[in-house]
Amino acid sequence: MKVLVPVKRVIDYNVKVRVKADGTGVDLANVKMSMNPFDEIAVEEAIRLKEKGQADEIVAVSIGVKQAQETLRTALAMGADRAILIVAADDIHQDIEPLAVAKLLKAVIDEEQPGLVLAGKQAIDNDMNATGQMLAALLGWAQGTFASGLEIEGENAVVTREVDGGLQTIKVKMPAIVTVDLRLNEPRYASLPNIMKAKKKPLDEKTPADYGIDVTPRLTVVRTAEPRERQAGIKVGSVDELIAKLKDEAGVL
C-alpha cells in the first residue's frame, strides 16, 4: 500500500509570532520555519506502518513556496521515500487556501493512487482544520479525523478519534483520509545517516498549472491583530464577592 502524506511549511512553534505592521498577516521574513507538528505526526505514523509491513511506499507532498522543499527533505530524512513539491507561490507571505490545497492534492492522488492519506488535523499557522475534510469530499472517500489511534485491518482502517465526550472508534473503508491528532505518536528524530540519504531521494517539482488548478485566493484578510495583553489579576475578599464578580463583571455565571 502506498501512503501519501501532505506536509506544510509553517512558522516554527517555538517562534514568538509578530503581526506585520500593516496588519495583513504574520511577519514571516527571516523567521524560523519548520514542518507543521501535526504533519510530523502523520509522517511518523506512515513510517510506522511501513515498519510494520503495512505500507510499502511513503510519498510526501507539499504545496507552497519553493522553500517548502526543506520541509520535504525533513520528511525524507525521517523516512519518506520520495517527495512532490508544488510551487504555488513566490511570496513567503502568501498562504494557499484549504480548498485550493485540497484540489491539488486530489489531482496528485488521482495520479498516485495511494491506499491511505495521512494528514495533520490542521496547520498551526492558521488553524483552519479544513483541508483533510475537503479532500475527502472531493474524492468521495471515507474520512477519520482527529485520530489518536490507527490500525489497519485488511481493507479497513480502524481509527480512534478524540471527540468531546472521550474516544470514539470508527472503521472506515480504504482508500481513506485520516487526519491525525497530537496523541497519536511521538515523532522520531531523523538519524544522521538518514539526513544524508535524504539529499539523494527523489523530489519532483510541479506547479498548479501542471494540474490545471487555480490557486487564486478566495478569502480576504480584513485585519490581523496581536491578542490583547493579559491583564493583571485581582484579589477578592470572599466567596460572595467572587460569585458577584463572576456574575456581574465577567458574565460567566
Added chain:
Amino acid sequence: MPSYIPPTEEIQFLLHDVLEASAADIPGYDELDRDFTAAVLDEAGKIAAEVLAPLNATGDAEGCRLENGVVRTPEGYRDAYRQVSEGGWIGLDADPAYGGQGMPYLLNTAVGEMFVSANMAFNMYWGLTHGAMSAIHVHGSEAQKALYLPKMISGEWSGTMNLTEPQCGTDLGLIKTRAEPQGDGTYRITGTKIWISAGEHDLTENIIHLVLAKIPGGPEGTKGISLFIVPKFLPDADGNPGPRNALHCVGLEHKMGIHANATCVMSYEGATGFLVGEEHKGMRAMFTMMNEARLGVGLQGYAQGVVAYQNALAWARDRLQGRAVGAPANPQGPADPIMVHPDVRRNLMHQKSFVEGARAFTFWGAQLIDRSHRGGDAEAEALISLLTPVIKGFLTDKGFETTVLAQQTLGGTGFTRAAGLEQFVRDARITMIYEGTNGIQSLDLVGRKLPQDGGKAMRAFFEIVKGVIRENEDDAEVKAGFLDPLKAASKDLQAATMYFVEQGMKNPANALAGSYDFMHLFGHVCLGLMWARIAKAARAGLNAGTGDAARHAARLATGRYYMARQLPATALHLARITSGADTVMALPDESF
C-alpha cells in the same frame, strides 16, 4: 531551571558566510551546502535542547554511583545515549570504511558545540570515544581497526584515555604502569590510573581503554612509553565481548563539576593488553589526539559560556528593577527590565562578544584541521599546531569567566542551585585544568610551538592578519571599527614575539614568565581577527540584501564592542610581558 536554545542561525552564518565552507577547496566540503548543514544542525539542535539539556541539572544533582565495581549513570542517561548513538551522531566525521558518516571535522565541531552546551558531562561519554577512535585509526593495525572501530563508531562500545597516575600527570616520563610481554603478542598490564573520564559506566556493552604503560627494559622517561588497547571485555574475532579483563574501577572522584560524568580510579591487575603501533612510541600516538582533544576542550569552555549567556540574557529581559536613565522603558510596569542599565548591558555584551568570537575562532581551527587531515596541507597543520594551545587556554579561561559574568547578571539568584547558573560555572572550571592545564598550554605555546621551524607558523599568522586588513581597507566603516584596532593589537603581538625572540636564548625565564600573558594576548588578536572577518561577511550580507539585516547589524555592533572594550587588553599583556621575569622571581622561596 535553565534553558538552551540551539544557535543554528549563527552557526549557519559562520559556516557559509564567514568560512564559506562549501566553496573551500577541502575534500568533502562540497557536501556542506547550506540546506544540508541546516538539516543536520536543526536535528542535532532538537536533540540537544529536547533530550540532553533537560538531563543536565538532574544529572548534576544525582551524579554517578559506584556499586560493586559497576558505575551507574544518572537517570535518563542510558536512554539519551541510545538516542544519540542510534542516530549515528557518534560517527559523524568517522571513516565510512568502518561505518562512519565521513563528514568534515568542522561539521562535527558545529554539532558538538550544541551537544556540549546542552550537557557537557553527558557529551564526554562519547567525546572520549572519539579520541580513542582517532588513535586506533591512525596507529592501530588493520586487524585492530576492523575489530574495534565499527563498534566504537556505532556507539555500542565507548573509549577512554589512560595517562595520569597518582604520582604524575603533566610529567608522563614518571609513569609506573608496566606492560609485560606474554610471548603470544599480548601484554600483561599492571598499575593504577586516575582521573579516567568514563572509565566505567552502564551506557555501553564494552569499554575500550587506551593505556600508556612502560615495557620493562625500555628507555627511561617518555621515550619508553607504549600505548595499549585494554578492553573491559576481551572480544572474540567476531567482535563479541568475551571474558572479563582484569581491570576495575576502584573509586569515583567527588568533583566540583561534571558530576554526571564518572571520573574513575582504574586498577589494572595483570589485564590483557594489545600494543598499538610500535613499542616505546606511545607518546607519538598520544600527540596525534592532542590537537583535536585540546580544540575540543576549548570548545567546551566557550560552549558553557554560550548557554550561561543565554540564561543571563533571559533573566535580564524579565527581571524588573530600577528605571532606565532618562525615559522609562516599561512605563506601565513597576520598574524596567534590568537590561536597560548600562552596567548590566556591559556585562551581557562582554559575554556575547566573547562567545561569538570564540565560536568563529574554534570553527576556523576545525577548518584548519580538515585542511591538514583531508587536504594534506602542511601550512594548515603548522598553523593549527600553533593555535591549539591558544584555543584551549584562552577560550577556557574566558569561557569560565563568561559563566561567572552570566551568574553575576542574576545577582543573588545566580548563587542559588535552582537558577542553574552555578552549574555552568562549576562545569566550565575543569576545562581550564584538564587536557593540560592552561599554564602548560602557555608553555607549549611559547616554548615549543612559537619557535618551531624558525617561527614560520607565527609569520604565516601575521600574514593572514595583514591579508584581512588589506582586503577590507576600502570599507571605511570596517576599517575604523575593526581593522584599525586589529592592527594595533597585532602590533602588540609582534612586539611580544620580538621580545621572546630576543630574550629566549639569553634569558629564558623572561619568556617563561610572560608565557601566560602571551597566550591571552594572542587569543585576543585571534578573536579580533575573527570579528573583522565576521564584520566583512555581515557588511557583504547587508549590501547584497541577503540574510537577516537585523542579525547582520547585531553582529557588527557586537564586534565593535569586542574591538573597543576587550581587544585593548593586548596592551596590558604586552606591558606585563616586557616587564620580564624579575618581579616574578625576586621573592625568595622562604619569604612567601
